Amino acid sequence: MRYRLYYWPEIQGRGEFIRLALEYAGVDYVDVLRSRNGKFIEIKKFTPFAPPYLVAGKRVLSQTANILLYLGPRLRLAPRDEAGRLWAHQLQLTIADWLVEVHDTHHPIGSGLYYEEQRREARRRAADFRATRLAKYLDYFEGILRRSGGSWLLGKKLAYPDLSLFQMVAGLQYAFPRTMARLEKRYPRTLSLHQRVAGHPRLARYLASPRRIPFNMQGIFRHYPELDQIRINSKKT
Amino acid sequence: MRYRLYYWPEIQGRGEFIRLALEYAGVDYVDVLRSRNGKFIEIKKFTPFAPPYLVAGKRVLSQTANILLYLGPRLRLAPRDEAGRLWAHQLQLTIADWLVEVHDTHHPIGSGLYYEEQRREARRRAADFRATRLAKYLDYFEGILRRSGGSWLLGKKLAYPDLSLFQMVAGLQYAFPRTMARLEKRYPRTLSLHQRVAGHPRLARYLASPRRIPFNMQGIFRHYPELDQIRINSKKT
Numbered sequence: 043m044r045y046r047l048y049y050w051p052e053i054q055g056r057g058e059f060i061r062l063a064l065e066y067a068g069v070d071y072v073d074v075l076r077s078r079n080g081k082f083i084e085i086k087k088f089t090p091f092a093p094p095y096l097v098a099g100k101r102v103l104s105q106t107a108n109i110l111l112y113l114g115p116r117l118r119l120a121p122r123d124e125a126g127r128l129w130a131h132q133l134q135l136t137i138a139d140w141l142v143e144v145h146d147t148h149h150p151i152g153s154g155l156y157y158e159e160q161r162r163e164a165r166r167r168a169a170d171f172r173a174t175r176l177a178k179y180l181d182y183f184e185g186i187l188r189r190s191g192g193s194w195l196l197g198k199k200l201a202y203p204d205l206s207l208f209q210m211v212a213g214l215q216y217a218f219p220r221t222m223a224r225l226e227k228r229y230p231r232t233l234s235l236h237q238r239v240a241g242h243p244r245l246a247r248y249l250a251s252p253r254r255i256p257f258n259m260q261g262i263f264r265h266y267p268e269l270d271q272i273r274i275n276s277k278k279t
Numbered sequence: 280m281r282y283r284l285y286y287w288p289e290i291q292g293r294g295e296f297i298r299l300a301l302e303y304a305g306v307d308y309v310d311v312l313r314s315r316n317g318k319f320i321e322i323k324k325f326t327p328f329a330p331p332y333l334v335a336g337k338r339v340l341s342q343t344a345n346i347l348l349y350l351g352p353r354l355r356l357a358p359r360d361e362a363g364r365l366w367a368h369q370l371q372l373t374i375a376d377w378l379v380e381v382h383d384t385h386h387p388i389g390s391g392l393y394y395e396e397q398r399r400e401a402r403r404r405a406a407d408f409r410a411t412r413l414a415k416y417l418d419y420f421e422g423i424l425r426r427s428g429g430s431w432l433l434g435k436k437l438a439y440p441d442l443s444l445f446q447m448v449a450g451l452q453y454a455f456p457r458t459m460a461r462l463e464k465r466y467p468r469t470l471s472l473h474q475r476v477a478g479h480p481r482l483a484r485y486l487a488s489p490r491r492i493p494f495n496m497q498g499i500f501r502h503y504p505e506l507d508q509i510r511i512n513s514k515k516t
Contacts, residue, residue: 090369091373091376091416091419101362101365103365103369104369105368105369105372105373107372108365108368108369108372111348111365111368112365125338128338128340128345128348128349131342131345131348132327132340132341132342132345135342135344135345136328136342139328139379142376142379146383146387150383150387150388150400150404151387151400151403151404151407152403152404152407152408152411152412154407154411155407160403163387163388163400163403166388166389166397166400167387167388167389170388170389170391170392171389174389174391175389179328182328
């Protein structure tokens with residue numbers, strides 16, 4: 043069976059978390075909207091709220107983490123037992139939360155508004171993200187790696203949340219290079235994971251190929267230098 | 280086995296989505312921090328990022344949607360087949376996205392800052408939420424109900440996302456009474472679902488009991504009258 047991924051063709055976005063799993067696994071898939079004449083399809087009963095969606099035979103799945111929950115065991119990127127699958131999924135959901143917070147650094151008021159219409163608010167939100175939230179997430183995943191009993195989040199074997207954590211680090215390095223350069227030395231395990239994923243032969247080929255859309259200013263990770271500079275001391279509750 | 284739920288004892292918050300499932304199913308559980316001497320426990324390897332977390336025998340689960348994914352079939356609140364379970368979970372993840380947007384109407388800059396420190400931004404974000412996002416979510420769930428083949432989201436049988444949709448409506452009516460009063464007539468199926476859940480004998484008893492924490496100004500759903508009034512016409516991209 044050939045998986046069919048539907049996602050915006052101009053950005054990595056949420057679709058990239060699915061692409062990375064499919065590419066790492068080396069399975070055959072079509073990135074439909076990047077192929078000739080590819081269009082978003084109408085789906086009746088299972089109408090997804092928003093892309094990405096994955097068509098797998100008669101199945102239509104949506105919500106990034108849900109798609110990975112489905113793909114995980116099929117791509118051998120998740121444990122077979124229920125406890126292991128739920129644990130992988132739990133990590134993925136925390137990455138999903140983190141990703142929303144990254145998005146909201148440049149769109150704190152509304153995703154339908156231009157960045158320029160919410161730049162002032164973006165500066166405040168990004169400052170709070172850099173001062174408090176970013177380290178909270180990095181601390182969390184570094185701690186998981188420290189205790190996993192291996193060099194991957196789930197232990198000795200790579201699973202799909204490792205690919206997603208790679209993507210978070212890659213995106214954050216693009217969006218917040220100054221902040222990340224300052225923080226990175228505190229997170230050796232996370233950075234090592236990022237490098238090991240990037241260096242995996244199949245992933246390295248993908249990342250160097252035209253199938254990997256470059257980071258850009260339409261995606262979730264965006265580099266606005268003004269969001270990577272100002273330091274605001276925020277009072278905490 | 281007796282489930283143990285760990286969540287902030289003063290608010291409904293995310294924990295309420297778990298409480299509703301446990302209460303509807305009529306199973307025995309302990310709401311640990313609301314019981315005498317209940318404290319957050321230390322969890323080693325499976326450290327959750329944030330509450331709620333559920334202890335079920337040796338299992339420790341976190342992430343609201345992940346907990347419901349686990350509980351669903353066990354409480355007979357989800358289909359048995361994989362396709363049905365993934366569909367229920369997909370709906371739950373969309374509710375989780377919606378809930379984050381509700382939270383961010385009053386905390387658009389940082390969850391560690393007081394509302395009063397981000398009131399100006401909150402007015403803009405709430406206006407955008409009321410003008411664009413709220414109807415998008417309500418349209419979506421009303422459409423699912425229209426096509427489900429029954430009076431519940433998954434068809435003829437209530438499943439846990441129905442309880443969560445009830446909670447969304449209840450919370451939105453508390454937080455945005457003016458906006459909801461204006462919108463509600465467009466969503467008869469969603470409002471009917473809300474009433475049917477509220478009228479279910481076991482749920483009605485729960486909602487009238489001291490176990491149901493009232494909505495309040497520390498929770499995710501908060502009623503700031505100024506966030507329920509101003510109408511801003513926002514340009515869309």
